[in-house]
Amino acid sequence: MSDLNSQVMAALSTVIEPELHRDIVSLNMVRDLTIAGDTAKFTLVLTTPACPLKDVFLSRCTEAVVGKVPGIHKIDIKWDAQVPTDRKIHGRLDVPMRSIVAISSGKGGVGKSTVATNLAVALAEAGARVGLIDADILNPNIPMMMGLGSGHPRVVNNKMLPIEAYGVKVMSTGFLIDPTKPMIMRGPMLHSAIRQFFTDVEWGNLDYMIVDLPPGTGDAPLSLAQSFPLTGAIIVTQPQEVAVSDALRSAAMFDQLNVPVLGIVENMAGDFFGTGGGERLAGERKVPFLGRIPLDAEVRKGGDFGRPVAVVAPETPAGQAFGTMAQTVAARISVVMLQTADVIPLNVIG
Ligand SMILES: Nc1ncnc2c1ncn2[C@@H]1O[C@H](COP(=O)(O)OP(=O)(O)O)[C@@H](O)[C@H]1O
Ligand SMILES: [Mg+2]
Numbered sequence: 001m002s003d004l005n006s007q008v009m010a011a012l013s014t015v016i017e018p019e020l021h022r023d024i025v026s027l028n029m030v031r032d033l034t035i036a037g038d039t040a041k042f043t044l045v046l047t048t049p050a051c052p053l054k055d056v057f058l059s060r061c062t063e064a065v066v067g068k069v070p071g072i073h074k075i076d077i078k079w080d081a082q083v084p085t086d087r088k089i090h091g092r093l094d095v096p097m098r099s100i101v102a103i104s105s106g107k108g109g110v111g112k113s114t115v116a117t118n119l120a121v122a123l124a125e126a127g128a129r130v131g132l133i134d135a136d137i138l139n140p141n142i143p144m145m146m147g148l149g150s151g152h153p154r155v156v157n158n159k160m161l162p163i164e165a166y167g168v169k170v171m172s173t174g175f176l177i178d179p180t181k182p183m184i185m186r187g188p189m190l191h192s193a194i195r196q197f198f199t200d201v202e203w204g205n206l207d208y209m210i211v212d213l214p215p216g217t218g219d220a221p222l223s224l225a226q227s228f229p230l231t232g233a234i235i236v237t238q239p240q241e242v243a244v245s246d247a248l249r250s251a252a253m254f255d256q257l258n259v260p261v262l263g264i265v266e267n268m269a270g271d272f273f274g275t276g277g278g279e280r281l282a283g284e285r286k287v288p289f290l291g292r293i294p295l296d297a298e299v300r301k302g303g304d305f306g307r308p309v310a311v312v313a314p315e316t317p318a319g320q321a322f323g324t325m326a327q328t329v330a331a332r333i334s335v336v337m338l339q340t341a342d343v344i345p346l347n348v349i350g
Helices: 003-012 054-065 087-092 112-125 187-199 219-227 241-256 277-285 297-304 317-338
Strands: 030-036 039-046 074-081 100-105 130-134 163-165 168-172 208-212 232-237 261-269 289-294
Touching: 003 030, 003 039, 003 054, 039 054, 054 074, 100 112, 100 219, 100 241, 112 130, 112 168, 112 208, 112 232, 112 261, 112 297, 112 317, 130 187, 187 219, 219 241, 232 241, 232 277, 232 317, 241 261, 241 277, 261 277, 261 317, 277 289, 289 317
Parallel strands: 039 074, 100 208, 100 232, 130 168, 130 208, 232 261, 261 289
Antiparallel strands: 030 039, 163 168
8 A cells, every 4th residue: 555545544544433433444434545646535335325424424534634644635435335234144044134124113003114114215215225024914004005005926936026116125915915804814824924024035135124013012023023033123102101101112022032122213293192202212211212203194195105205205394204214223223233243344245
């Protein structure tokens, strides 16, 4: 490495990744540095394409290098992203998924599927490879919310192909059953149906697999949460007290299972249900607050008509709230995974 290159690297090593609290050089985020005239060019590999911190990195890298390293007056960053791989997934399942995130709630009707859907489409919109499993077998609402009501997965080489919408690959028992009949499945059947969604579906490489779990802390969510390796769980709650106390039980379930609670999303905030219950719960449990989504008829319509507001109306307050939540969630997933890894790993699974 030339002298100038090492001076630039040394300068960049003073830039701290604000969430991981380590410098960007030792985290292996800086790649392919070249000097052309008075410009230092390099690639900055973020831990998620949905990174909320690009502007922060740009200004801090500029501050660290320009005027500090003699002769360098500009920096030119090429952005790239590599979602870290959760190693425990590959110990248990032979699937090319970097992370598996459960969406959970203390009870039904709080907006768990709405949050799962909008999170998935927002991450895909940011450029991530995203899968969405509807594991709420008794109430498979994801197909409707994704505008895939009448989808039927094709089978190729003994594997089902997920159905894609808004850049997200979706699988749901809703695709496999007659929606006019009640779904009566017992524990073990439910278990194996969902397990097959991981193993017998041709997902391709995924950065994030989002799983919409059944609500509550009964047998179904409990056994599902144990039946595949979860990188973490997101708890969705409404703001009011009764919902918060249910959410608390949900968080306790994941603690018992040793699944990290990534944080809490407060949904349907506003005059009707109040505001602040989810944030208070996050504070009490000492887990991150991942965002507050307003109660807004457009969110409900988006669900009913398969047009998730995170992508069809990103400029509205609810759309923006989902977008910010997705960035916060993505950053939090990186933090949880990198707590056990030393550096941003090189691509393991493409
Ligand atoms: N922020 C919100 N504002 C308005 N309606 C919402 C909001 N979040 C969810 N809904 C609506 O509330 C109902 C329940 O949400 P859903 O996501 O199906 O809950 P769950 O999966 O927890 O049972 C749905 O009709 C949905 O469209
Ligand atoms: Mg649901």
